[in-house]
Amino acid sequence: MPEEIVNTQAQNPKEDEPRIGVYVCNCGGNIGDVVKCEHVARTLERLPNVVVSRDNMFMCSDPGQKMIADDIKEKGVNRVVIGACSIFLHEQTFRRTLERAGLNPYLYYHIGLREQVSWVHHGTPKEATEKSIRMMAAGIAKARNMKPLEPVRLPAHRQALVIGGGVAGLRSALDLARRGLKVTLVEKSHYLGGHMAQWERVFPTNEEARPLLKRLIDQVLAEPNITIHTGAEVIGAKGYVGNYNVTIRQTPRGVRETFPNEQEAIDVCPIKRRKRFDFGLSTSKAIYRTYTGCVPESLVIDWETCTKCGECVKVAPEGMINLDEEAQEFTVDVGAVVLATGFQPYEPFYGEMGWKEFPEVITLPQLHRLLDDEGPTQGKFWWNGHPVKNVAIIHCVGSRQVEGVHRAQPDGNVNNYCSRVCCTASLSMASLIRQKAPDAKIYEVFEDIRAYGRGHEDYYTRASKNNVTFLRYFAEEIPEVRRADEKAEHPLLVKVRDHLTWGEEIEIPVDLVVLSVGMMPNPVQDLMEIFKVTPGSDRFLLEVHPKLRPVETAVNGVVLAGTAQGPMNIQESCAAASAAASKVSALIEQAKVELEPYVARVDPDKCQGSGECVKVCPQEEAIELKTFSENGNTFQRAVVTPANCNGCGVCVSACPNRAIDVQGWRLDEYEAMVSAIAADIPAWEGAA
Amino acid sequence: MSTNQIKVDALVVGGGISGMQTALDLGDQGYKVAVVERKSSIGGKMIDLSKVFPTLDCCSCITTPKMSATAHHDNITLLTYSEIESINRDGNGFKVQATKKPRYVREDDCTGCRSCELVCPLEVSEDEHEFGRTSHRVVYVPFSTAVPQKALVDLDHCLFCGKCIQACPSDAIDFTQQPEPVEIETRSIVLATGFETTPINAKKEYGAGKLRNVISGMMMERLLAPTGPYGRVLRPSDGKMPASIAYVQCAGSRDQTLGVPYCSRVCCMYAIKQAMLLSGALPLAEITIYYMDIRTFGKGYEQFYQNAKAMGVEFLKGKVARITEDENQNPIVRVELIDEFGKTRVTERQHDLVVLSVGLLPGGNPQPKFGVPVGEDGFVQVPDYNVFPAVTSQPGIFVTGAAAGPMDIVDSIMMAGAAASSAASYLEAGNGSRKEAQRQPERSVEYA
Amino acid sequence: MTTETPQKGKILLLATLSGGYRGADMVGQGHMDYPPNTYILPVMSSAIFPPKFYIDAFEKGFDAITVMYSGTDSPYKGESEKTAEIINETYEKMKELNLDLRRLRLAAICTVCVRPFLEEVQRAESLLEEIGPLPRPLAKQGVAANVN
Numbered sequence A: 001m002p003e004e005i006v007n008t009q010a011q012n013p014k015e016d017e018p019r020i021g022v023y024v025c026n027c028g029g030n031i032g033d034v035v036k037c038e039h040v041a042r043t044l045e046r047l048p049n050v051v052v053s054r055d056n057m058f059m060c061s062d063p064g065q066k067m068i069a070d071d072i073k074e075k076g077v078n079r080v081v082i083g084a085c086s087i088f089l090h091e092q093t094f095r096r097t098l099e100r101a102g103l104n105p106y107l108y109y110h111i112g113l114r115e116q117v118s119w120v121h122h123g124t125p126k127e128a129t130e131k132s133i134r135m136m137a138a139g140i141a142k143a144r145n146m147k148p149l150e151p152v153r154l155p156a157h158r159q160a161l162v163i164g165g166g167v168a169g170l171r172s173a174l175d176l177a178r179r180g181l182k183v184t185l186v187e188k189s190h191y192l193g194g195h196m197a198q199w200e201r202v203f204p205t206n207e208e209a210r211p212l213l214k215r216l217i218d219q220v221l222a223e224p225n226i227t228i229h230t231g232a233e234v235i236g237a238k239g240y241v242g243n244y245n246v247t248i249r250q251t252p253r254g255v256r257e258t259f260p261n262e263q264e265a266i267d268v269c270p271i272k273r274r275k276r277f278d279f280g281l282s283t284s285k286a287i288y289r290t291y292t293g294c295v296p297e298s299l300v301i302d303w304e305t306c307t308k309c310g311e312c313v314k315v316a317p318e319g320m321i322n323l324d325e326e327a328q329e330f331t332v333d334v335g336a337v338v339l340a341t342g343f344q345p346y347e348p349f350y351g352e353m354g355w356k357e358f359p360e361v362i363t364l365p366q367l368h369r370l371l372d373d374e375g376p377t378q379g380k381f382w383w384n385g386h387p388v389k390n391v392a393i394i395h396c397v398g399s400r401q402v403e404g405v406h407r408a409q410p411d412g413n414v415n416n417y418c419s420r421v422c423c424t425a426s427l428s429m430a431s432l433i434r435q436k437a438p439d440a441k442i443y444e445v446f447e448d449i450r451a452y453g454r455g456h457e458d459y460y461t462r463a464s465k466n467n468v469t470f471l472r473y474f475a476e477e478i479p480e481v482r483r484a485d486e487k488a489e490h491p492l493l494v495k496v497r498d499h500l501t502w503g504e505e506i507e508i509p510v511d512l513v514v515l516s517v518g519m520m521p522n523p524v525q526d527l528m529e530i531f532k533v534t535p536g537s538d539r540f541l542l543e544v545h546p547k548l549r550p551v552e553t554a555v556n557g558v559v560l561a562g563t564a565q566g567p568m569n570i571q572e573s574c575a576a577a578s579a580a581a582s583k584v585s586a587l588i589e590q591a592k593v594e595l596e597p598y599v600a601r602v603d604p605d606k607c608q609g610s611g612e613c614v615k616v617c618p619q620e621e622a623i624e625l626k627t628f629s630e631n632g633n634t635f636q637r638a639v640v641t642p643a644n645c646n647g648c649g650v651c652v653s654a655c656p657n658r659a660i661d662v663q664g665w666r667l668d669e670y671e672a673m674v675s676a677i678a679a680d681i682p683a684w685e686g687a688a
Numbered sequence B: 001m002s003t004n005q006i007k008v009d010a011l012v013v014g015g016g017i018s019g020m021q022t023a024l025d026l027g028d029q030g031y032k033v034a035v036v037e038r039k040s041s042i043g044g045k046m047i048d049l050s051k052v053f054p055t056l057d058c059c060s061c062i063t064t065p066k067m068s069a070t071a072h073h074d075n076i077t078l079l080t081y082s083e084i085e086s087i088n089r090d091g092n093g094f095k096v097q098a099t100k101k102p103r104y105v106r107e108d109d110c111t112g113c114r115s116c117e118l119v120c121p122l123e124v125s126e127d128e129h130e131f132g133r134t135s136h137r138v139v140y141v142p143f144s145t146a147v148p149q150k151a152l153v154d155l156d157h158c159l160f161c162g163k164c165i166q167a168c169p170s171d172a173i174d175f176t177q178q179p180e181p182v183e184i185e186t187r188s189i190v191l192a193t194g195f196e197t198t199p200i201n202a203k204k205e206y207g208a209g210k211l212r213n214v215i216s217g218m219m220m221e222r223l224l225a226p227t228g229p230y231g232r233v234l235r236p237s238d239g240k241m242p243a244s245i246a247y248v249q250c251a252g253s254r255d256q257t258l259g260v261p262y263c264s265r266v267c268c269m270y271a272i273k274q275a276m277l278l279s280g281a282l283p284l285a286e287i288t289i290y291y292m293d294i295r296t297f298g299k300g301y302e303q304f305y306q307n308a309k310a311m312g313v314e315f316l317k318g319k320v321a322r323i324t325e326d327e328n329q330n331p332i333v334r335v336e337l338i339d340e341f342g343k344t345r346v347t348e349r350q351h352d353l354v355v356l357s358v359g360l361l362p363g364g365n366p367q368p369k370f371g372v373p374v375g376e377d378g379f380v381q382v383p384d385y386n387v388f389p390a391v392t393s394q395p396g397i398f399v400t401g402a403a404a405g406p407m408d409i410v411d412s413i414m415m416a417g418a419a420a421s422s423a424a425s426y427l428e429a430g431n432g433s434r435k436e437a438q439r440q441p442e443r444s445v446e447y448a
Numbered sequence C: 001m002t003t004e005t006p007q008k009g010k011i012l013l014l015a016t017l018s019g020g021y022r023g024a025d026m027v028g029q030g031h032m033d034y035p036p037n038t039y040i041l042p043v044m045s046s047a048i049f050p051p052k053f054y055i056d057a058f059e060k061g062f063d064a065i066t067v068m069y070s071g072t073d074s075p076y077k078g079e080s081e082k083t084a085e086i087i088n089e090t091y092e093k094m095k096e097l098n099l100d101l102r103r104l105r106l107a108a109i110c111t112v113c114v115r116p117f118l119e120e121v122q123r124a125e126s127l128l129e130e131i132g133p134l135p136r137p138l139a140k141q142g143v144a145a146n147v148n
Ligand SMILES: Cc1cc2nc3c(=O)[nH]c(=O)nc-3n(C[C@H](O)[C@H](O)[C@H](O)COP(=O)(O)OP(=O)(O)OC[C@H]3O[C@@H](n4cnc5c(N)ncnc54)[C@H](O)[C@@H]3O)c2cc1C
Pocket: A163, A164, A165, A166, A167, A168, A169, A186, A187, A188, A189, A192, A193, A194, A195, A196, A199, A201, A202, A203, A204, A232, A233, A234, A340, A341, A342, A343, A344, A345, A364, A365, A368, A421, A425, A428, A517, A518, A522, A524, A527, A561, A562, A563, A564, A568, A569, A570, A571, A573, B386
């Protein structure tokens, strides 16, 4: 027979007798529609040490919290057990409630009755109710054993690391610096600004992208608190919130600064490479400048293609170009990290709507370069040496994909999300094309037009006025791009079943097809491993909760900014970046952080100095044997350095004397919980 | 009273989700903040919602803890039931005159026990919170999760019978209360005044508000909310459980005739959310959404839309031209449909209940009081829209949430962080308090 | 062989807060159903439990235990190796007691492992369907088994 739940309390000395308050949240029906909350509360009332047991519509609301606070003050409740939504949502909320009521915030235990009971046992309310009782009884059992804890307080570096120098990273850095924090900004490429620098213009303001970006960069450069490293990447990090020691590796630029006869140096370079900045539409030499006015401005050498022939060195001023410079590694100490690593445009696979199969198929990012005065055609809407007369822009390429219809990415998932910017970006390009080629036939082939933001709808209305033809398709029937007859005036045909007219199959003859490709996150597997952050199923970095903690990751001290988190436009990226700066400021501005007290603790009475813990501990300097003497006897005892202990608990199971526990998660608490779940439920008459 | 003068670093106008989050973000960074909310409780529109997309969290679970945190934050002063009267620039900051409207209940004394409510003999049937669908007593605590949990008296309906005065255990009722002027000295201002929805009678083609079984999205939120009027979904005319429900999208948005050419950005998602909740509450009901474009653009939103489709919600592309009703008050929707095979035809379909996915309008014009201009769309103008989305053209005045254009909760919360950060930057630069010691001697750009 | 009526039995899921516990939350957010005889306890680190803990849990009333640890995604260096080591030690003890080793399982479940989580639950459920709950006390069963 399973043992009774009762007997654990004997361990507690009388004066500190646990007086447990139990609260069951209905969660506005989320829990209450399945679990009979009142019944749970009534049943638990009968357990030893339970002083009050209540159910409530919203425990997390102010009246709900007040109820707890009142019970603490008036009924002498000194342990709190709450059954509500996920522990990740409101643990902090309730801890603060306890704190305000004068109780140690760690004398509280949270049971997830929503995500782990009501939402997964819809069909079995009776069993769900019984399970809730058992889970809550476990919480009560743990509560009997809980001890007050104090957070580990550590000094923090008033310095932040921003990884990624796109518009989001720049904006974060600026806000942090203005807030008085030091910032190290690390950008992988050799120029600042990320993708924004590549756009001809930006919606919804129609501003030229690079001057707009330059204004931001100038503000960043003017901040003495910001140190920027371009061509640099983070290759390792040690530590934790407040105290990260990050290793950065910087590849040399090869060129010291700008110099007068740069063109000569470029001209003598024998190597041609595809220019990534133009998405491969043009070429540059191995020594090149990304774009006029880029920051840093000096030329840069592409080490992948440079043969170190030394021609450029010969014409450049003495010491200006150094082909033998080695990569440098250095470390910085920071208190928090902003991940602003951005996105990459979706790369269609061979043959997807004619991609790579026909040279007349390009992507929207390439169209931006094509229409750019600094681009491969100096802004003329020409392709293959001819003006483009008919153009089709196909939306949602690489976005809103349907399993079974679209080809999956290597991880087996299709991109089932909307990329959010491509609709309006396409419409804004349509309007630019109209300016440049008043007679061109422009087709937008779309699923839904998502011109959602402020000023976006204007592009839609304008496009209609501008004689842009809209053709609608469904994801299940992807438009087809094929080669037209040799004699045809336009080399390609786009076949669409148009759902705006009569569901007819229409073939439109075009000179150019533009694939409005979506966003994929920049691959940052290495950073995910270094900082232990996780992606969501869409592969973008995952926030804790989109509403409660939208820019924070599950790792304290690591926050997200911009499109690393999901598709966003510039305005949204900047808002997110700024929000990230807010969080970081609040975290380290005081030059100290508080960490959870969940670290190992040795019971000196039980410790025999066996040293097993020291042997197994994987952390550096977290636990060691120290020699003590008392009454002439010297003996050894294990001692923990809380700042270095991460609470992995490897030592707990290794200790032959059961002298170690991780505070807040003690073994005896687990034993009590297991007993409580297995025990008979008192007076369970079965739910109706 | 001594509370009549408040000195803060930032004044947040509006206590909706965005205002609260801004206050919290600033408060957490150590700035003193005052929040002025015109209603009797903070929480804004969000508190009226049922569950919220895209996570389907119960709305209270997101809002009420933030309300509570705002109210209890050491650095935040809360002024509810208060109006901003005037604003004057004063050196580097602002002098703001506000008025605390009389609740006729002393806030300091009221414990929210609701004893007064129990004895009050008169029901008032107009509760802005419940959209006129339920009633409250003349003296009442706004709603069960209101912050502050303090009663107020609706003097217009009061019989002055004095029962509440007798019943109140803490002697908090005070009919002699007068409007109280409050002077707020602040160094910056954040506008978080939110939005209003298109009035249900705005469009005459859709019945001009006269059809009883044509309701707005906001009313449906109330019907679906656990705290709502009936506790379940019934249609207004006869209390019948609707078996067929239709949503009309862009009802009040993307509509030149109403002077609202823009997209309201949240209505596609809230309609889909409600459709999903309805298929839970009324498993047998057929739900149709008539739309022009489905705009589910946010993180996880497209997947949400696809889930709704998979659950059997019917999505029909077509513009609803007119709504009328039959003799049983069943709404009839005349729609130009584009069916699965692409055939367009005008058809009339009868439903039990029609929900208008009403759009978002600006919550008020800040120009007269705050000198902050608005854009063509009526929302606060933001000069450097792309890069500094929370900074208005008035130095020291910032904007967040739906006051800066339609946006959902996720975006409003993000914007709140941005507004707090921009305000903090401004505050730090303003008085030169930026710690010199932090400055670095090195060159700020390293050209490696 | 047990011939008792297969009363379903209890399943204990020890799930790491950085892994399986979040995975379980994710399953909940997706409103996916699984049987309610499952009891999830959050653990910071799966490495704290000595073999005795598992044996005791079987003794107290659990019929299957799955440790949903974070595997290679663990935020703790050494957690996964140590956990695996302990589970192996526990297997030795289980053999001594003649317990079916399938009753204890170690599975790596990450924060978004919705399907794997459900599969693990299903596996434990099917196992209990197959072999039924444990007769208790365990020691006796061991003895009985030895006699057979
Ligand atoms: C075709 C197209 C047109 C668009 N047009 C518009 C428009 O008109 N208006 C608008 O508002 N938005 C537009 N957008 C969206 C806009 O480009 C993005 O919102 C914006 O660029 C996002 O900025 P970011 O900083 O998040 O990312 P990014 O611009 O991608 O910047 C990320 C930066 O991080 C760096 N990085 C990546 N990994 C690492 C690493 N490991 N270490 C160090 N650095 C790293 C990258 O080199 C890059 O510089 C458009 C998008 C597309 C695809």
